[in-house]
Amino acid sequence: MHMSRPSDRGMLTMPTVRGDERRATEGLSGMIGYYVELAAHSLRRNKVLTALMILAIAVGIGASMTTLTIMHLLSGDPLRGRSGQVFYPQLDANPDSKGRQPYDMLDYPSATDLWSAHRADRQALVVNSHIKLQAPGTRLPPLMLSMLSTTSDFFPMFDVPFRFGRSWTPEDDTAHARVAVISSDLNDRLFGGENSVGRTVRLKNSDVRVVGVLAPWRPSPLFYDVRGGRFSSGDTANFYDKPEGVITPFSTALEINDGGFQPFTCWVLPITPGHLQNSQCVWIALWVQLGDSAKVDAYRRFLDGYVAQQQSLGRITRTDNTRLRSLTEWLDFNGVVPSDVKLQTSLAFAFLAICLCNVVGLLLAKFLRRGGEIGLRRAMGATRRAVFTQCLVEAGVIGVLGGLGGLLLTVLGLWLVRRQPLPYADFVHLDVSMFVVTLLISVGASLLAGLLPAARASLVEPALQLKVL
Template sequence: MFAYYLDLAVRSLKRNKVLTALMVLAIAVGIGASMTTLTVMHLLSGDPLPGRSGTLFYPQVDADPTNDYSHAEPLDVMDYRSAVDLWSAHRADRQTLVVDSKLKVHAPEVNLPPLMEMMLSTTSDFFPMFDVPFQYGSGWSADDDAKHARVAVISADLNNKLFGGTNSVGHTLRLRDTDVRIVGVLKPWRPSPQFYMVAGGRFANGQTDDFYTKPEDVFTPFTSGLEINDGNFWQFTCWHMPDTPGHLQNAPCVWIRLWVELGGAAKVADYRSFLAGYAAQQKALGRITHADNTRLRSLMQWLDFNHVVPSDVHLQTWLAFAFLAICLFNTVGLLLAKFLRRSGEIGVRRALGASRRAVFAQCLVEAGLIGLLGGIGGWLLTLTGLWLVRRQPSAYADLAHLDAPMFFATFVLAIMVSLLAGALPALRASRIAPALQLKTL
């Protein structure tokens, strides 16, 4: 019967091409607008490390002695001593310190002027913890961390700029005034968001674009980076001015992020106890005031806590779906007019023995076909909308691409919307009294 209903739907749509085009256009425009914003929301709010995010945690310790508990949360990042103490304890399966800064980068053997690039000073566990892909070479070892080795990993972008994309492992890179040896080159890597640097999002009035910038171009061992770019690291906040400007190891500032990997609920509970014990110990030493103000959030909990999806994306999504609802109501009116104009035809079918259910099904198949055609138009408009998003100055603009799940969601949503729009008109059409219609023929 479905094939028969489909044939009737095609014939019906061909009879009134203008009305058909209006309904298809209404659905296509609504789907295009809603799927453009929904795709952006999907890309920005997704899990940046599927399958691994549940094992990654972000510890926090409240080292600010001036905190009067006006808010219940510790500062988003750590002071040097707390971060290094926790990292040095090796109480997690893996742990890594991260801090970024900007510095001058030059390749002595390449005839190009120096570049100002972002450098991430981190530890050897960073690469396996975050599943960072390599094109050439690999990361450094824990022994390199301990020896303050002058080594570096560079991004694919920087490798293309300086070495034309060739294997640059073993070449020399000058960071500020220090030569380092390249030990690895990353593949193109674009986590969304840049989760390992997220902090302070909920305090930034929705300005979370920095979470979607590209990863740093140079990665160095944590201690080596501090020595190479000494005094040029950005502080998240300070509770009073450092005694010696530029020397942050003992400064009253928080500026370092710590991530830990914990495989299993028991290890999470043990680390949470360890974190609380460390804070209590530091309180006994008089270094911190609020020993009970510690946190250990998983990666996704940390992203949710910081509201990483920009507020304008939320607003655009709501507006787009409101516009889709308007298109839906317009389609309901057009379908109702279309079906009721065929009252005579429907009355004859009923008189010849067609049930109300059969008429209802026939009308729904026609509405579904309109939805399928609207989905094709909506898909094309979605591609156009995402192309326009990529032309915007937002940091996340280059991420706006339609992946396979959102491609299928486009057609599923279009057909669902059309079936929903066709339900009331189909119900009205199925209740047409055949006797009354036959009298008018």
């Protein structure tokens, strides 16, 4: 560590004193500018220590901002402000229900009854299955992919962007039309990104016509497929998978992929595996859009009424076990942010706290070591406030430099995360808001770290220090 000799100190102290007197009359902004100059001067005086403090802040900020950016990306609202209007009805269709949380999905009769009642502004059934896809006229070998089957309201309800063509119509839903919408990724893979509307793809044994191609669409999380989070032991990274490659009408999918459906769970095993329409299984999700709270209340009553009616028909036993969670509540209930990510974030912030303690200690030592200088300034008429401000400015300069370093480390950290085999690696990036937050947190943290040492330094008594000198 560098140790300044007494002669250095004398030399360096003199311009400080003169400067103070000269600029004391120049107003606040002039003073701050002068303090920045002083801070730079003081930081240069002990390069190793300065580098140490800047490094501590940079590493702490880099680690915490990397993890915070990921948290921010993973816990964002996938529907940008409309999550409060989209709801997820649940009911308990198990006749032997023990009154626990209702199942995460619906059985076929309940789902189709609720959907066809059309009591919401918009409603969409959602079911996923695995299917074999071939594209006649391309040289691609057959591939297995995940198929989303839904109803036409899905696209307007979730603001799904189209690149070519359009979604299918409600008439296609009822007509079991052999149509499909494909993702931008699949379109690139099969048709080289051309407008493939009107082309045919073979799904299992059926030919379907492409009516629409999506623009790149990457909701995070893949909210309409979120379910079962509470059974995943916090390992929920898969909620951030990419959307399905091919989307078909629900009614069509039941025919073309008959035998290919997996239940969420069953209380009686299906007679024909993969064919679940008449089974005692839950396997379909229903999403509804409700514009205002009156509609939400009305839908709640409708849901309870439906369950009561089904009870009288003997199909459902529990009438008190319905839920109508908003999308936001549903995501919270499923704990979508992986527990590893939360753990990393808390670790990073604990680390930042340690780095800050470090900086507090070093600043304190540094300011008090200049006790003589400060005492002299006080004796020359500098107020406590002036000393305090000057020390804070020095801490702030360290904060800005540390923040810039931290920003570089954040970019590096995010680059490392993007290289990890994580489902969400592809959309990890530093956005403008996090860029600003990084700098603010860094400067804020350094000012906080500077507060105590600066306050202590401003308490230096002029006379006492002069005696020492």
